[in-house]
Amino acid sequence: MTRQLPLDLALSPRFGEQDFLESPCNAEALALVRLWPDWPRRMLLLTGPSGAGKSHLGAIWAARAGARIFQGRDMDAASPPLLAGEGALLLEDAENAPEKELFHLLNLFMESGAGLMLTAARAPDLWGVRTPDLLSRLRRMPQAQIAAPDEAFLHAILVKLFDDRQIRVDAATIAYLAARMERSLAACGELVCALDREALARGRAVTRAFAGEFLRAHPQFGGEDEEL
Structure with missing residues (x-):
């Protein structure tokens, strides 16, 4: 049988709120996103395994809050004051952000009261954080978890x-x-x-x-x- 060579075309995921599939594993997290702007401290840490829908929920919140989306691994010394000036921020894969910069960023957002959502695969205690004050701040953030799907x-x-x-x-x-x-x-x-x-x-x-x-x-x- 002759095999065709398929084109490896990346498909853009649809991240609209109408495209999100609600289920028991994500209902609590979705409800918290929809509570914006009535969040305690105007912050939320969303955790869940890879592919669980964190980026989709983050995009829904970012559209509601007018937030900038930024990757944790891209943070450097210049990032915190620039990102804090955005008014609202979605920081994806926050466990990959350098600790010093993440600590500075959290302090700036706590002072300003601007909206901040962090996403991560695991709870902060499993990140290997070596800065006690940073871990304490992360633990105190309001949190939501996406569970494994049925x-x-x-x-x-x-x-x-x-x-x-x-x-x-x-x-x-x-x-x-x-x-x-x-x-x-x-x-x-x-x-x-x-x-x-x-x-x-x-x-x-x-x-x-x-x-x-x-x-x-x-x-x-x-x-x-x-x-x-």
């Missing part, structure tokens, strides 16, 4: 990700994949991307039979699969 939510995420790629997949195939894949949103994204590329390369539709063949050939996405 199978029903994985169904919804798989449907959305296939829809983003304009791929129609029936409910039986979605259920088949959700029951066998790693239970994380990051795994959903990786699986849908890999299935899309393989289907394009082989000129096949994403069906239950195709999904079974794929999982048997790529056990890292779903482990052992029974015969169909």
Whole structure:
């Protein structure tokens, strides 16, 4: 069979509030985002695993607050006063920010009362923070956590990700994949991307039979699969 070479085109995620899928694992975090500007100290630390939807929730808040979005790893000595002058800030992956600069930034926002959201994969006690005063400030921030998704939510995420790629997949195939894949949103994204590329390369539709063949050939996405 002749294999086509699929173009590796990055798809821009849709980060509008109407595109966010609410579930029990993220309902509390979404409710807190929607409470803006009535946040204690006008700050929020949002934690959750990779691909859990932190950036999407952050983008929803940034649109509501008119906030600038900045990456923690990009912070340097000049960043805190510049970012504090923005009025509101979403600092993504805050655990990757240098401690001295992050400490300065938190102090500036606490003094000004401007809106600040931090996102991170884990709670501050797991960052390896070596500055006691910084850890104390992070612990005192109002916090929200996105939990691991249940199978029903994985169904919804798989449907959305296939829809983003304009791929129609029936409910039986979605259920088949959700029951066998790693239970994380990051795994959903990786699986849908890999299935899309393989289907394009082989000129096949994403069906239950195709999904079974794929999982048997790529056990890292779903482990052992029974015969169909």
